[in-house]
Amino acid sequence: MREKIESLLEEIKTFKAESKDQAEEFRLQLLSKKGKISVLFDEFRTVPNELKKEIGQRLNELRAHAQEKLDILKASFEDREDSPSDLTDLTLPAEPFIPGTHHPLSIIRDEIIDIFSRIGFTVADGPEIEDDWHNFSALNFPKDHPARDMQDTFFISDEIALRTHTSSVQVRLMETTTPPLRSIMPGTVYRNEAISARAHCFFHQVEGLYIDKDVSFADLKQTMLYFAQEMFGKQTQIRLRPSYFPFTEPSAEMDISCTICGGKGCNICKHTGWVEILGCGMVDPNVLENCKIDPLIYSGFAFGMGIERVAMLRYQVNDLRLFSENDVRFLAQFRSAI
Ligand code: PHE
Numbered sequence: 001m002r003e004k005i006e007s008l009l010e011e012i013k014t015f016k017a018e019s020k021d022q023a024e025e026f027r028l029q030l031l032s033k034k035g036k037i038s039v040l041f042d043e044f045r046t047v048p049n050e051l052k053k054e055i056g057q058r059l060n061e062l063r064a065h066a067q068e069k070l071d072i073l074k075a076s077f078e079d080r081e082d083s084p085s086d087l088t089d090l091t092l093p094a095e096p097f098i099p100g101t102h103h104p105l106s107i108i109r110d111e112i113i114d115i116f117s118r119i120g121f122t123v124a125d126g127p128e129i130e131d132d133w134h135n136f137s138a139l140n141f142p143k144d145h146p147a148r149d150m151q152d153t154f155f156i157s158d159e160i161a162l163r164t165h166t167s168s169v170q171v172r173l174m175e176t177t178t179p180p181l182r183s184i185m186p187g188t189v190y191r192n193e194a195i196s197a198r199a200h201c202f203f204h205q206v207e208g209l210y211i212d213k214d215v216s217f218a219d220l221k222q223t224m225l226y227f228a229q230e231m232f233g234k235q236t237q238i239r240l241r242p243s244y245f246p247f248t249e250p251s252a253e254m255d256i257s258c259t260i261c262g263g264k265g266c267n268i269c270k271h272t273g274w275v276e277i278l279g280c281g282m283v284d285p286n287v288l289e290n291c292k293i294d295p296l297i298y299s300g301f302a303f304g305m306g307i308e309r310v311a312m313l314r315y316q317v318n319d320l321r322l323f324s325e326n327d328v329r330f331l332a333q334f335r336s337a338i
Contacts, residue, residue, distance in 0.1 A: 001040070001043065001044075001047060001051075001055055002055070002058070004040060005040065005055075005058050005059065005062050008030075008036055008037065008040075008062060009062055009065065012030070012062075012065055012066050012069050013069075015069070017073050017077075019077070020074070020077040023070060023073040023074060023077065026070070026073075027070050030066050031063070031066060031067070031070075037059075037062060037063050037066060040059060040062075041059060041063075044056065044059060101331060101332055101334055101335060102334065102335075103323075103331060103334070104311050104315060104317075104323065104331070104334040105204055105307050105308065105311055105323055107311075107334055107335075108307050108310050108311040108314060109186050109204065109206065109307050111231065112184070112186070112206045112227075112231070112305075112307070112310070113184065113186065113206075115226075115227055115230040115231060116184045116208060116227070118230075119223070119226065120182050121182050121183055121184045121208060121210075122182065122183050122184075123183065123184055123185075123186065124169050124170075124172075124173050124183040124184070124185050125169065125185070125187065126163075126166070126168055126169035126172050126185065126187070127163070127168075128162060128163055128187065128188055128189075128190070129156065129160060129161075129162060129163070130160070130161060130162070130163040130168045131159055131160055131161075132158075132159045132160070132161070133171075134163075134168040134171045134172060135153075135161060135163050135164060135165070135167075135168045136148060137290075138171040138175075138287065138290040138291060139167055139168075139170075139171060139246060139247040139287055139290075140246040140247050140284050140286045140287050140290070141246045141247075145246070147244075147246045151164035151165065151191055152164075152191050152192035152193055153190075153191070153192060154190050154191075154192050154201075162189075162190035163187075163189055163190065164189055164190065164191055165189050165205060165207065165304060166185040166186070166187045166189060166205045166206070166207045166304070167185075167207055167247060167302070167304060169185035169187065169207070170183075170185060170207060170209045170302060171287075171290075171291060173185075173209065174209075174211070174287075174288070174291035174292075174293055175291050175292065179211040179212055179213075179293060179298045179300070180211060180212035180213075181209065181210070181211050181212075182209070182210045182211075182212075183208070183209055184206050184207065184208040184209075185205075185206065185207045185208070185209075186204070186205070186206045186307070187204065187205060188202055188203070188204055189202065189203060189204070189205050190202045191203075195321065196320075196321075197318065197319040197320055197321065198320060199320065200308075200320050200321065200324065202324075203306055203307070203308050203320070204306065204307040204308060205304055205305065205306055205307065206304070206305055206307060207302065207303065207304035207305075208302065208303045208304070209283070209300060209301075209302045210223070210300050210301055210302075211283065211288075211293065211298050211299070211300030212298065212299075212300065213297060213298060213299075214299065215282075215298075215299045215300050215301060216299070217250070217282060217301070219301060220280060220281075220282065220301035220303070221238075221240065223301070223303075224238055224240075224254055224278070224280060224303065225238050228254075228256045228277070231310065231314070232256055232259050232313070232314070233259070235257075235262070236256050236257055236259070237256065237257040237263070238254055238255065238256055238257075239254070239255045239256075239257075239274055240252040240253070240254055240255075240280075241253045241254075241255065243279060243281075245279060245281055246284070247281075247283065247284050247287045247302065248279075248280070248281025248282055248283060248284055248301075248302055249281060249282060249284045249285075250281055250282060251279065251280070251281035252279070252280055252281055253276055253278075253279055253280075254276070254277055254278050254279070254280055254303075255274035255275060255276050255277065256274070256275060256277050256313075257273060257274060258272075258273050258274060258275050259275070259313050259314070260316065261273070268313075268316075275313060276309075277305060277309065277310065277313070278303055278304060278305035279303065279304050279305075280301065280302065280303035280304070281301065281302065281303075282299065282300070282301050282302075283299070283300040283301065283302050288300070308320050308323055311323070315334070
């Protein structure tokens, strides 16, 4: 019996398995019901009493040893399954790391900021939840005036709403800065509109404001022409049509020559050769007064555009909803030039 135990112990010590299956086979040979160790336990009954203690101890040690060896073998094969197999070629090029892209609206916003910063405009920011004064009253929208209907508003209370334009930031700026001031205000705005290919309940704007002594409509026109040509190409022409905004007088809507057909007429410009791009005008003296700026000393112009609209024209996107659906097949097509 002793010899059998010793020789099995030796066998276990020297056993090497090449695979999980071999280790399992070894386990069956030793520890299954008819396995070598189990058979020894059966034979144990025949061991004379005076040897039972010593042999019993050796047998238990043998079984523990076998179990330990099998555990180690099993663990080593499991480790190997998680780690690269011997077939992994470590000289292969690594998996390419694909970085994300900028959102097209961010790309256009940054370009607009870049264009205006080259002629001295700084960037101003303000809250998206706005009070009546900054979004409407200071901008010459009297209470109950139908002009308020131009912008369907999400009200939070009588006095508080989601801003409908970033003109509210212009008011904040005028209230806290002594002219000259020259800033643009990029940001998200909200309007209670049904969602369609051409309208959304939130979108993004860049508005701009320039106030100094002797600022004229000619300055506005030249600034807008500069912007249009930087954004859409040197061949771009602009056209101003008289319009109405409560906070500017005179007011205009600006068109650019169609970026698709160059003015000849196509579907995008509805065969007119022109597409609307922004609203602008000379700041109404009432607005300056509301913001404690003397209209007899200072004058200024303001403008505002939708970033989505500019992006749609630049990239020929025909559905506004694509910008907020987060579809990577759409988003991955845009790469920033700056
Ligand atoms: N605030 C206007 C809008 O959201 C745009 C605008 C800004 C028009 C400044 C004129 C001057 O529609």
